[in-house]
Amino acid sequence: QVQLVQSGAEVKKPGASVKVSCKASGYTFSNYAISWVRQAPGQGLEWMGWISVYNGNTKYAVRVQDRVTMTTDTSTSTAYMELRNLRSDDTAVYYCARDLWELHETPAAFDIWGQGTMVTVSS
Amino acid sequence: QSALTQPASVSGSRGQSITISCTGTNSDVGDNDYVSWYQQHPGKAPKLMIYDVRSRPSGVSNRFSGSKSGNTASLTISGLQAEDEAYYYCSAYTRSTTLWVFGRGTKLTVL
Numbered sequence: 001q002v003q004l005v006q007s008g009a010e011v012k013k014p015g016a017s018v019k020v021s022c023k024a025s026g027y028t029f030s031n032y033a034i035s036w037v038r039q040a041p042g043q044g045l046e047w048m049g050w051i052s053v054y055n056g057n058t059k060y061a062v063r064v065q066d067r068v069t070m071t072t073d074t075s076t077s078t079a080y081m082e083l084r085n086l087r088s089d090d091t092a093v094y095y096c097a098r099d100l101w102e103l104h105e106t107p108a109a110f111d112i113w114g115q116g117t118m119v120t121v122s123s
Numbered sequence: 124q125s126a127l128t129q130p131a132s133v134s135g136s137r138g139q140s141i142t143i144s145c146t147g148t149n150s151d152v153g154d155n156d157y158v159s160w161y162q163q164h165p166g167k168a169p170k171l172m173i174y175d176v177r178s179r180p181s182g183v184s185n186r187f188s189g190s191k192s193g194n195t196a197s198l199t200i201s202g203l204q205a206e207d208e209a210y211y212y213c214s215a216y217t218r219s220t221t222l223w224v225f226g227r228g229t230k231l232t233v234l
Contacts, residue, residue, distance in 0.1 A: 044210075044212060044225060044226070045214075046225065047214075047221070047222075059221075059222045095169070100159075106216055106222060108159075108175070109157065109159035109174035109175070110159070110171060111171045111174075111180060113169055114168065115168060
């Protein structure tokens with residue numbers, strides 16, 4: 001079945017970096033873009049950015065654009081999100097989510113979600 | 124880019140209908156039809172309920188419907204059931220500096 005499986009929980013110190021993985025299966029990975037969405041404890045959803053697996057184009061939210069890098073590895077059907085210079089307010093569950101439409105130029109909706117990865121930033 | 128505006132909470136009795144509003148601007152909700160709604164139960168990943176303003180993914184009950192007028196989108200749930208109790212988030216494509224924006228979320232309580 002179509003699914004996204006994310007890497008396990010992480011605990012990091014302020015100033016460190018974290019790299020979360022998202023392995024896709026059940027569909028043609030290169031044909032669908034991936035977005036990353038995070039959710040701080042007790043808070044709503046925050047869109048972080050988008051990567052077109054097809055051509056590598058990326059777009060990041062202003063709030064994290066100086067600290068985030070999104071990449072993909074088509075040989076393993078895996079997407080990655082790296083966040084650098086972590087702060088306490090980066091503590092959140094991080095989700096990867098697949099675009100609804102194949103080979104679409106922009107996000108339109110997210111139909112498949114990973115299970116989430118808890119990232120805790122604490123000294 | 125500010126989040127889309129949703130009521131913090133709504134409630135309804137089993138069997139009744141409720142509507143959750145989502146107000147944006149003419150750069151997002153009012154600009155295009157890439158408006159979607161997500162249901163999230165505690166501790167779970169979000170689930171797509173409505174896309175392209177009013178379309179339902181396969182497997183989503185027809186008790187869920189979406190609409191839009193100007194800069195405001197709406198999600199209506201009819202025949203409320205206990206399992207509908209969850210948080211609901213609207214979202215939309217935006218022509219601002221960020222591609223995508225979510226609403227702050229609405230907690231639905233089924234009485």
